Amino acid sequence: MSLLNVDQRSVGLLPHVRIQPAKGLLDLDLASLWHYRELIYILVWRDVTVRYKQTLLGVAWAMFQPVATMLIFTAVFSVMGKIPSDGSPYPVFLYAGLLPWFYVSQALSRGGTSLVGEAPLISKVYFPRLILPLSATMSPLVDLILAFVAFLGLMAWYEVVPTWRILFLPLFAGLATTFTLAAGLWISALYVRYRDVGHILPMLIQLGMFVSPILYPVSKVPESWRALYALNPVVSVVQGFRWALIPGFQVDFVMFLPSLGVVFVILIGGLIYFRSMERTFADVI
Amino acid sequence: MSDVAITADRLSKNYRLGAGTVQHNTLRDHLMHRLRSLTRWGAGQSESDASFWALKDISFEVKRGEVLGIVGHNGAGKSTLLKILSRITQPTTGTADIYGRVSSLLEVGTGFHSELTGRENIFLNAAMLGMRREEVRRKFDEIVAFSGVEDFIDMPVKRYSSGMYVRLAFAVAAHLEPEILIVDEVLAVGDASFQQKCLGKMEEVSRSGRTVLIVSHNMTVIEGLCERAILLEKGRVAKIGNTHEVVEGYADAIRNLAGTEIHARQDREGLGEILLTRIEVLDGDRHPVAAAITGRDIIIRMSYRCAKGKEFRNCRVSISVNGRKAQDLFVLSTDIVDPKPLTLRGEGYVDFIIPELPLTGGAYFFQSYIESNGHAQDWIKNVAPFSVLDADYYGTGKLCPPGWEANGVLIHYRWESGEGLSADAWPSRARAS
Numbered sequence: 001m002s003l004l005n006v007d008q009r010s011v012g013l014l015p016h017v018r019i020q021p022a023k024g025l026l027d028l029d030l031a032s033l034w035h036y037r038e039l040i041y042i043l044v045w046r047d048v049t050v051r052y053k054q055t056l057l058g059v060a061w062a063m064f065q066p067v068a069t070m071l072i073f074t075a076v077f078s079v080m081g082k083i084p085s086d087g088s089p090y091p092v093f094l095y096a097g098l099l100p101w102f103y104v105s106q107a108l109s110r111g112g113t114s115l116v117g118e119a120p121l122i123s124k125v126y127f128p129r130l131i132l133p134l135s136a137t138m139s140p141l142v143d144l145i146l147a148f149v150a151f152l153g154l155m156a157w158y159e160v161v162p163t164w165r166i167l168f169l170p171l172f173a174g175l176a177t178t179f180t181l182a183a184g185l186w187i188s189a190l191y192v193r194y195r196d197v198g199h200i201l202p203m204l205i206q207l208g209m210f211v212s213p214i215l216y217p218v219s220k221v222p223e224s225w226r227a228l229y230a231l232n233p234v235v236s237v238v239q240g241f242r243w244a245l246i247p248g249f250q251v252d253f254v255m256f257l258p259s260l261g262v263v264f265v266i267l268i269g270g271l272i273y274f275r276s277m278e279r280t281f282a283d284v285i
Numbered sequence: 286m287s288d289v290a291i292t293a294d295r296l297s298k299n300y301r302l303g304a305g306t307v308q309h310n311t312l313r314d315h316l317m318h319r320l321r322s323l324t325r326w327g328a329g330q331s332e333s334d335a336s337f338w339a340l341k342d343i344s345f346e347v348k349r350g351e352v353l354g355i356v357g358h359n360g361a362g363k364s365t366l367l368k369i370l371s372r373i374t375q376p377t378t379g380t381a382d383i384y385g386r387v388s389s390l391l392e393v394g395t396g397f398h399s400e401l402t403g404r405e406n407i408f409l410n411a412a413m414l415g416m417r418r419e420e421v422r423r424k425f426d427e428i429v430a431f432s433g434v435e436d437f438i439d440m441p442v443k444r445y446s447s448g449m450y451v452r453l454a455f456a457v458a459a460h461l462e463p464e465i466l467i468v469d470e471v472l473a474v475g476d477a478s479f480q481q482k483c484l485g486k487m488e489e490v491s492r493s494g495r496t497v498l499i500v501s502h503n504m505t506v507i508e509g510l511c512e513r514a515i516l517l518e519k520g521r522v523a524k525i526g527n528t529h530e531v532v533e534g535y536a537d538a539i540r541n542l543a544g545t546e547i548h549a550r551q552d553r554e555g556l557g558e559i560l561l562t563r564i565e566v567l568d569g570d571r572h573p574v575a576a577a578i579t580g581r582d583i584i585i586r587m588s589y590r591c592a593k594g595k596e597f598r599n600c601r602v603s604i605s606v607n608g609r610k611a612q613d614l615f616v617l618s619t620d621i622v623d624p625k626p627l628t629l630r631g632e633g634y635v636d637f638i639i640p641e642l643p644l645t646g647g648a649y650f651f652q653s654y655i656e657s658n659g660h661a662q663d664w665i666k667n668v669a670p671f672s673v674l675d676a677d678y679y680g681t682g683k684l685c686p687p688g689w690e691a692n693g694v695l696i697h698y699r700w701e702s703g704e705g706l707s708a709d710a711w712p713s714r715a716r717a718s
Contacts, residue, residue: 019381126372
């Protein structure tokens with residue numbers, strides 16, 4: 001499926017490119033991705049810069065948003081709704097779930113619209129198309145880090161001392177990125193063909209918050225539904241975040257396995273689908 | 286091998302119509318289509334197989350340092366070919382080998398973000414065009430100087446004037462230094478001076494020994510810059526070789542499309558006893574052509590048919606040419622240029638013979654009018670399109686400035702210059718038309 005084979009043997013220093021119809025099911029063409037790695041960096045930088053340009057608070061918005069959401073939800077669900085939080089203070093419990101959820105929802109919506117949003121680019125310039133969903137799922141990581149800084153403040157307020165488990169946080173952030181990239185590949189490629197995606201996606205993201213243990217603990221989910229529930233990769237991400245951030249938080253790691261399988265299948269399928277659609281992006285978009 | 290820049294080997298591009306890319310842009314359409322084809326299982330499958338070859342078996346080779354022109358009608362596959370060579374879209378079959386970095390002037394300003402400053406956009410745009418950050422840093426000052434927007438470089442480009450914006454974008458593209466430059470004049474945007482700049486860049490690059498591919502409708506540009514050219518027709522290579530021969534071939538191809546059927550028109554005014562049946566454009570040798578060429582002799586033939594058994598005295602047959610803004614440019618009328626009486630009967634034609642067609646390249650249209658004894662017989666507005674290919678009217682190697690396509694007419698003139706205030710003396714430096 002290679003569009004670009006960098007082969008410098010044949011003609012001195014000149015880069016050689018062979019243009020041919022795509023072959024094979026899953027040729028990631030990592031060579032050209034590597035060649036364009038600076039573009040990934042610069043697109044992430046652009047997304048972050050543009051988001052906070054001409055704002056008074058600037059990057060502080062990345063902290064303000066989850067904190068404000070946490071306060072409102074705490075008032076509604078903890079104070080009024082009396083939702084349990086498995087032992088830890090509800091605001092800490094909630095924020096540890098909002099942290100990855102904000103990332104996942106942003107990465108999904110930015111990743112999903114990354115191709116259609118850059119339509120003029122796709123029909124005018126060549127670069128590995130994979131770069132667009134890739135950089136779009138990576139740029140909210142910057143917001144995640146800033147929101148995490150705010151979380152440290154929250155922990156200090158409640159005198160919660162993090163344990164060694166916090167070192168595993170990047171692992172779960174990586175799982176979140178992998179999942180959102182995998183889903184973003186499907187969504188973005190489908191969006192090029194079917195503009196219906198533009199209507200479905202915000203709905204799905206909204207729904208996602210309620211089928212994931214953000215506002216409530218997993219213990220609230222009926223036993224009989226747990227197996228189905230565990231297929232949702234966001235469950236693992238959120239549970240992982242809580243386990244890493246809240247001392248003494250109990251997690252059933254067996255529940256991770258189905259969702260890891262799901263992520264793997266979506267990712268491989270997404271790469272194959274994306275690659276097969278890629279050749280017609282410029283013609284269809 | 287090392288002197289070859291591009292080798293294309295049987296490149297083909299198939300666009301699927303029907304079930305595929307074009308019609309089903311929403312999920313509903315697609316599902317409906319699936320449903321419909323389910324209910325007619327095995328019966329109507331052929332519909333979804335509709336496809337056409339935008340390019341078919343294109344093979345050619347471009348040597349390093351060569352300037353190759355690509356000509357052809359709209360829809361002949363020129364832009365598709367350039368898109369494949371610049372890797373924006375993939376061929377369906379066939380291969381192309383490209384040696385060297387490719388960039389194209391149609392990418393100017395692509396990826397600029399209005400919220401970012403000029404400085405930031407330089408880096409962003411350059412990265413999109415495949416330039417390394419290191420390289421941009423090295424050339425940064427040069428790019429800024431070339432663009433002439435030094436004072437505004439840290440201002441968001443949304444506050445730029447459109448001229449500044451284009452200059453900055455062009456400065457980035459101009460510093461790419463590709464081994465292979467692709468220029469699609471058809472798609473070139475921007476104002477007249479910018480297009481002029483593109484043309485200048487094209488000439489400069491071609492002189493610097495780099496490989497250039499040019500798509501243009503302007504035969505003078507092609508003949509002036511290219512040693513070799515390709516004529517594409519319906520996605521195939523119709524001719525390849527020496528530029529002059531290819532341009533001739535292009536004119537031949539246009540000739541084959543001549544003749545306009547008028548009889549079906551309903552939007553005519555007048556008594557209708559005399560009807561216009563046909564308008565043809567002929568070249569100086571009276572061969573029908575689909576397009577005239579600036580500065581060449583042409584003949585406009587209007588054929589008519591009169592009501593059976595009748596004779597019409599004091600007739601006037603006229604045709605006017607309208608430009609792209611629908612303005613009347615000139616009128617040709619039998620009575621003005623020659624007052625002899627014109628009597629029409631049966632079928633026949635009137636030829637208007639125009640020496641050295643004074644129109645720039647572009648799309649015009651005709652308006653026809655026939656009257657007898659002061660009564661309008663047949664009047665049709667927009668009766669037929671009339672296309673003119675641009676050529677060098679004044680024999681100086683220059684064309685009319687952009688913006689004048691199908692807009693105004695060319696006249697013969699000369700100019701002189703002098704110094705001081707003496708109005709009566711004949712100046713020594715004078716240029717004739």
